Amino acid sequence: MPDGRTDRRPRAKRGGRADGRLRRLYAAIRRIVGMPDYGAYVAHLQACHPGAPVPSEREYFDQYVKARYENGPTRCC
């Protein structure tokens, strides 16, 4: 049975799993650089605070930027 390790087809053709892996890599890069991730935020709201109002992507971006830059230094020397 072809699984992730023995499957020698190009990554793009493997479908689901590789897709997920790429998406995770993409999300990781965003997190490392400190970029907001709206999708993850909405998922978090639905999982942990069901019924809470969901901000629009623009509102979320503003809240995120505020939280990032008004809480002390984000960069060192």
Next chain:
Amino acid sequence: MRRFLWFLIAAVGAAAWGVLALHRGETINAAWLVLAAVGTYLIAYRVYSRFLAYRVFGLTNQRATPAERLNNGRDFMPTTRWVLFGHHFAAIAGAGPLVGPVLAAQFGYLPGIIWIVFGVVLGGAVQDFIILFGSMRRDGRSLGQMAKEEIGELPGLLAMVAILAIMVILLAVLALVVVNALKDSPWGVFTILCTIPIAVLMGFWMKVWRPGRTVEATVVGIVLLMLSLVGGAWVAKSPVLAPLFTHGGLAIAWAIIIYGFAASVLPVWMLLLPRDYLSTFMKIGTIILLAIGLLVVLPPIHMPAFTRFVDGTGPVFAGKLFPFVFITIACGAISGFHALVSSGTTPKLIRQEEDARLIGYGGMLMESFVAVMALAAATALEPGFYFSINAPLATLGGTVESAAEVIRGWGFTVTPQQLHQLAESVGEASLLGRTGGATSLAVGMAHIFSNVMGKGLMAFWYHFAIMFEALFILTTVDAGTRVGRFMFQELGAYLWKPMGRTSWYPSIVIASAAVVGGWGWFLVQGVLDPLGGINSLWPLFGISNQLLAAVALCVGTTMLIKSGKARYAWTTLLPLAWVLIVTLTAGWQKIFAADPRLGFLSHARDTAAKVAAGTVDPDQGARVIFNDRLDAFLAGLFMSIVVLLVVASVREWLAVVQGRRPAVTTEVPAVESAYA
């Protein structure tokens, strides 16, 4: 098998140290620096950080972190540990670990490598780790808040004043590094100037046109950045355009001051945020590239193990090996500034407690490795080239002939032709006296990169390295000014309530102007200084940064003692004692030393005598004397604040240890984690 592997690592590391210590030949390979450093890091991480994590701090994944308990999807958010490691590393690693080791290379490679490696495993990484741990156990409280809670209200306030003052010096010296790299360089100025419209374009892209598409906007930004780098070469060759972008140090300093003010009052999304993304990508990418390049090329180290300048007569900065190598290399070995990040963004993102070991201790080892790479790149240059770039123009004289003559007098061989060819090969008119470390690092990096990817691209790689350094230094200047503004507003509220309203426009403008005015003053002073400014400002920065480390280690020790772990307090007392010895000695020498090259006050007296004798212009003399006294005052202020904080801390420790005060921890109560 595992045990054998660790034995092997220890043996290789020890052998590499042996080679470094005993080798006294022509050249030595950079591989030995890398092996000694990495071997020591691995052993220290495996043994000492484990001891700290489990025995001293008692980390356990059973206990929920603030990210888990207070998860709000924004600043509090559980983050996978390797991702957070990258994030934390990108936040702590800046120009400091790149510049300090380059300057300290004037003593030779051995003092630098010893301090970088042993300083980090016993000092810097411990500091970062304990502050991260303390803040994580206190819902992500900041260093200032923890100082207030642990040591007392007044010491906490003093710590905040010290942090603000240190910030001002830091921003001035970083801006000066950029000015010295960009003066009279149309290529560099054009490229860096382009980053401003590129950032604004990215800002509108991700805020207005395509909200949330941050990665997309950043990719576009990086492509445009590379185009501006290529464009810079063309501008520098054009007889019409080149003069438009050729400016002296003073003009560039003013441009940075005006830019810093604008960036601080404009909305974050328009300039600061996109530049932050650009510079983070560039920083991580370039550091990886440098590591690969260094490992592929493994250049020979041309600088001797020790130079004659250990006696304190060095041209790059004044002062003997002790204490000044420990001041000059701050970041990379121990950096107080990290305590601000370790008690800021990072503790709120840790998913599981035990991850703090990799992020706090491991992250700092990584930064230390960056410092080792910078040291290798600088010492791989011929010493003649190194000193031609890093000695002040006033010492070298204005021409390649005079510079070669002076450098030969120091015992290093270099010809005027070689100096001329070096400048030509990187597309500059002259590299003489470009103090501050950025230029010689860029030349070193360009050497390494062009060795891997073709000799013809030397000038391109040089300007790539300059762009990379200037970009993230200016991002630190923006972000630092903004943070300084908030701190100023917070402190200002003690005197006048309305100053504390952080989004009230008059308060924003007053506070921004005060912070920019503060670092701008020192920047202009540094540019006008005939000795290049780095001479006086970098030691002041090093002293202040190390004193901030002392504050952090005091807070850490207090936390340990109050949570009933006084028997492990030596882990923080050891680096604390060392940092105090070094910085108080250096501070004292900078203020009172009789040598006018070293002591601020004797330099002021010397200048006054020259004015009286008519050899120095009275107006210029008055300015120099005022600035010398200001520098002396600042050094004295930092030292007094730290001594006060240490005394206040020691009283707390004794009270707890002698049982006069109960040992009550300020940690928030433990809650069971769902991840364990």
